[in-house]
Amino acid sequence: MNNPLILIVEDDKPVRNLISLTLESQQYRQIAVETGGAAILASLSQKPDIMILDLGLPDLDGVEIIKKTRTWSNLPIIIVSSRSDDADKIEALDAGADDYLTKPFSVDELLARIRVALRRVQFMQEHGQPGVSVFENGPLKIDFAAGCAFVSNEEIHLSPIEYKLLCLLAHNVGKVLTHNLILKEVWQNTLPNDTPSLRVYMATLRRKIESPLGQKLIQTHVGIGYRMMRINDEQ
Amino acid sequence: MNNPLILIVEDDKPVRNLISLTLESQQYRQIAVETGGAAILASLSQKPDIMILDLGLPDLDGVEIIKKTRTWSNLPIIIVSSRSDDADKIEALDAGADDYLTKPFSVDELLARIRVALRRVQFMQEHGQPGVSVFENGPLKIDFAAGCAFVSNEEIHLSPIEYKLLCLLAHNVGKVLTHNLILKEVWQNTLPNDTPSLRVYMATLRRKIESPLGQKLIQTHVGIGYRMMRINDEQ
DNA sequence: CCGCTTCCTTAACACAACTTTAACGCCGTT
DNA sequence: AACGGCGTTAAAGTTGTGTTAAGGAAGCGG
Numbered sequence: 001m002n003n004p005l006i007l008i009v010e011d012d013k014p015v016r017n018l019i020s021l022t023l024e025s026q027q028y029r030q031i032a033v034e035t036g037g038a039a040i041l042a043s044l045s046q047k048p049d050i051m052i053l054d055l056g057l058p059d060l061d062g063v064e065i066i067k068k069t070r071t072w073s074n075l076p077i078i079i080v081s082s083r084s085d086d087a088d089k090i091e092a093l094d095a096g097a098d099d100y101l102t103k104p105f106s107v108d109e110l111l112a113r114i115r116v117a118l119r120r121v122q123f124m125q126e127h128g129q130p131g132v133s134v135f136e137n138g139p140l141k142i143d144f145a146a147g148c149a150f151v152s153n154e155e156i157h158l159s160p161i162e163y164k165l166l167c168l169l170a171h172n173v174g175k176v177l178t179h180n181l182i183l184k185e186v187w188q189n190t191l192p193n194d195t196p197s198l199r200v201y202m203a204t205l206r207r208k209i210e211s212p213l214g215q216k217l218i219q220t221h222v223g224i225g226y227r228m229m230r231i232n233d234e235q
Numbered sequence: 236m237n238n239p240l241i242l243i244v245e246d247d248k249p250v251r252n253l254i255s256l257t258l259e260s261q262q263y264r265q266i267a268v269e270t271g272g273a274a275i276l277a278s279l280s281q282k283p284d285i286m287i288l289d290l291g292l293p294d295l296d297g298v299e300i301i302k303k304t305r306t307w308s309n310l311p312i313i314i315v316s317s318r319s320d321d322a323d324k325i326e327a328l329d330a331g332a333d334d335y336l337t338k339p340f341s342v343d344e345l346l347a348r349i350r351v352a353l354r355r356v357q358f359m360q361e362h363g364q365p366g367v368s369v370f371e372n373g374p375l376k377i378d379f380a381a382g383c384a385f386v387s388n389e390e391i392h393l394s395p396i397e398y399k400l401l402c403l404l405a406h407n408v409g410k411v412l413t414h415n416l417i418l419k420e421v422w423q424n425t426l427p428n429d430t431p432s433l434r435v436y437m438a439t440l441r442r443k444i445e446s447p448l449g450q451k452l453i454q455t456h457v458g459i460g461y462r463m464m465r466i467n468d469e470q
Numbered sequence: 471c472c473g474c475t476t477c478c479t480t481a482a483c484a485c486a487a488c489t490t491t492a493a494c495g496c497c498g499t500t
Numbered sequence: 501a502a503c504g505g506c507g508t509t510a511a512a513g514t515t516g517t518g519t520t521a522a523g524g525a526a527g528c529g530g
Contacts, residue, residue, distance in 0.1 A: 086341045089347060090347040093348060093351050094347060099351075108321050108325055109321055109324050112325040112329060116333060146409050147462070159457065160456075160458045162488095196491070196492085197489070197491085199505095200490085200491095200508080203507060203508060207508095395477080430517095431479080431481085432480085434518070438518060441518090455517075457486090457515090
């Protein structure tokens with residue numbers, strides 16, 4: 001999971017800023033809202049990985065937000081509240097919250113508890129539904145997570161550059177990519193006009209992914225660049 | 236899940252009794268042990284649903300128990316400790332604990348947090364993903380709980396680093412792991428670009444787990460990293 | 471306290487893989 | 501017919517990897 005997205009629900013500005021800055025220091029992406037209504041909207045539309053929720057909001061009761069959210073998702077919810085009564089904690093936790101911190105809290109502890117929640121999210125993602133990040137186009141298959149490619153379910157061996165090139169084409173199926181764009185993306189350096197290399201890599205790539213079939217996958221646009229065509233394999 | 240089993244690890248008798256009575260009142264089944272060693276044994280043999288762990292044990296450091304347990308299972312661990320320092324909390328949570336309560340704690344809060352953990356266990360059980368503690372891939376077998384590995388049912392001796400490396404690869408069968416990732420996971424330290432060591436370990440690992448067979452298990456991706464391939468041994 | 475073993479690191483070197491460069495034939499266009 | 505862009509092949513050059521062996525650190529038992 002790259003750069004988790006965290007939803008902060010807190011109406012008290014100083015606290016919100018504190019949390020916000022804390023998250024920022026860890027490079028987490030974030031959304032901050034002040035009301036329960038906005039929290040529900042944001043959690044629906046932005047699909048955050050974690051919600052940090054203050055119980056004392058102006059419009060909605062915090063526990064209601066938890067319950068409502070739980071009707072459609074298992075989004076980890078960390079409560080941050082000024083109420084330290086057992087009864088409040090228990091109510092929130094039983095409503096579906098995952099953790100409960102009492103103000104004033106240590107930002108380092110908050111971060112640690114966020115990491116606990118993230119660990120769980122990540123575990124679920126990895127072991128939940130496998131293969132979200134696979135690309136398929138006709139007989140070609142790329143498993144980005146695993147970092148390898150298949151043709152007709154046979155694994156094919158690709159060098160680093162070949163693999164990067166293939167990924168770039170796959171990520172832009174149907175689009176023509178100019179020579180310059182490809183060179184910039186695959187060979188990080190921008191300066192040397194290394195078109196010759198590109199040509200030989202195209203040749204080897206084509207040999208590896210097209211030869212087992214008669215089918216042509218990569219189209220060349222003279223003077224412009226290349227393009228991977230989308231193949232509809234039903235029928 | 237009927238009647239969850241909870242493992243209590245606590246050497247202070249009054250506290251242990253308090254927890255024990257609390258759990259009893261909820262009809263939870265329980266095991267109580269006083270030492271870290273006993274905790275590990277019990278968690279292996281009895282397969283509890285939750286562990287409640289005191290950090291200040293006589294024989295083993297609590298954090299070590301967490302780390303050890305985490306090498307083979309995702310058993311929810313709730314820490315109960317008299318230490319209230321941020322540093323202690325963070326260390327335990329980052330080591331793999333799921334929650335942290337500071338003594339003196341409210342029994343009602345403990346129960347609520349147990350319910351949170353149980354909710355998660357139940358969810359996991361319902362949605363597949365059992366916490367398997369033995370890995371098999373072709374002729375290779377790893378018993379994470381016992382901490383040893385077998386090839387064709389012959390036990391093989393591995394050094395600590397070799398074992399960690401093997402586990403890391405096994406936990407990500409089919410995926411390419413970059414050099415950096417491996418170095419970060421196996422050699423905790425991040426700084427020295429210790430690729431040479433990694434190479435010699437790969438060599439010895441391969442010699443130990445591949446040589447008894449003609450089969451190649453670990454694939455190298457030049458410039459990227461390594462990958463353990465899944466072997467389908469039916470047929 | 472010493473010697474042993476085991477483990478980890480480092481260095482060296484041969485070898486394999488990867489990348490680039492060069493050369494040449496093909497095809498379309500002018 | 502000549503030119504330029506492209507595909508293809510082969511070879512040279514560069515980088516990364518496998519492997520071995522030696523040196524040093526840490527743990528163990530006597």
